[in-house]
Amino acid sequence: MFENILPLYGLNSDETTVNLFGDGLINHTWKVTAGGQSYILQKVNTDVFKNPSDIDKNLCLLKDFLSKKDPDYLFVSPVKALSGESLLNTPSGYFRLSPFVEGSLSLNALTKEDEAYEAAKQFGKFSSLLADFDAETLNITIPDFHNLSLRYEQFKTACANANPERMEKAKQYVDFINAHQDLVATYLSIVDHKEVPLRVIHHDTKINNVLFDKDYKGICVIDLDTVMPGYFISDVGDMMRTYLCAATEEETDLSKISIRKEFFKAVYDGYMEEMQDVLTDTEKQYFSYAGKFIIYMQAIRFLADYLQNDIYYGAKYEDHNFNRAINQITLLKEYIKIEKELTAPLSSSAEPHNQQHAQ
Ligand code: ATP
Ligand code: MG
Ligand code: MG
Secondary structure, three states, X not given: XXXXXXXXXXXXXXXXXXXXXXXXXXXXXXXEEEOOEEEEEEEOOOOOOOOHHHHHHHHHHHHHHHHHHOOOOOOOOOOOOOOOOOOEEEOOEEEEEEEOOOOOEOOOOOOOHHHHHHHHHHHHHHHHHOOOOOHHHOOOOOOOOOOHHHHHHHHHHHHHOOOHHHHHHHHHHHHHHHHOOHHHHHHHHHHHOOOOXXXXXXXOOOHHHEEEOOOOOEEEEOXXXXXXXXXXXXXXXXXXXXXXXXXOOOOOOHHXXXXXXXXXXXXXXXXXXXXXXXXXXXXXXXXXHHHHHHHHHHHHHHHHHHHOOOOOOOOOOOOHHHHHHHHHHHHHHHHHHOHHHHHOOOOHHHOXXXXXXXX
């Protein structure tokens, strides 16, 4: 396969080494080294991204804007092949080649709050540099990705058509989701709010989508497939969901699910370092809602999939999605329990919006 792809970039496949690289879950990723230069070669996952050229067009628009806005900003995007295209549609699939960021490393787990700070700062910087870019000119690469209202409707449909045994087993968790519908209402009021604009949002802020240098300072964000118009709560919320707890969504020992308060502060400080003057006062009031928004949505998605016999996520074992749903519900409960403590050290403009939640 590579012998057909690499020459399209002017690389001689006999003089090139190619190795699988990184821990990405969506695309196929290889490190390619040729003549002292390294690249990241990716085959785009077209099950997830139905129209890869939408991503490519987005990246071209953003690259053009950012090169003028801040020529020093490291925007890692695909290079052009000999044909002039930055995405190649080949018989083996869609491919793209980006410069490898030398001296970079990525983390799969966060152990230090400084790392959370650095990552949040990079995601904040990305949205901040693009604050004047018209987000609505971007293609939507995954429709309704973070549309909580739609996800909730899909959850209700899943309940109505649920596997009866699974519904019986999941009843108390279904009740929990329904008892927290106010989170959907808050989402809808955010979408409708004039003071909460659509922005250029990364939409996949997990920690291994940031590159660090050897001293664990953030270099840049990567994995730009889901960069689309959205709300800042998506990026902040997914950082909360994935940075605050030392255990992942796969953890089944619920006693290990707790919130590292200092990581919340680190995400806030890092993100606000870049976004303080960009976010509206209204957006700032939804800072802590962001965590509930994404954790709740993920719980809904796992539970809906369990009720529908794992048709979307699949399952490595019988109760996989059930356990992941309980994990996320536990995380949400922990978050709600200490939300006031989390927000207490923040500046007054980020005090939470007045929201009441059933516990
Ligand atoms: P995900 O599961 O997060 O969606 P993905 O399959 O879309 O991941 P990427 O995140 O784009 O794949 O890349 C996978 C990994 O490859 C990254 O986590 C990072 O370690 C490494 N990587 C990607 N691009 C670069 C780059 N330009 N320079 C150095 N390393 C990179
Ligand atoms: Mg990634
Ligand atoms: Mg990705």
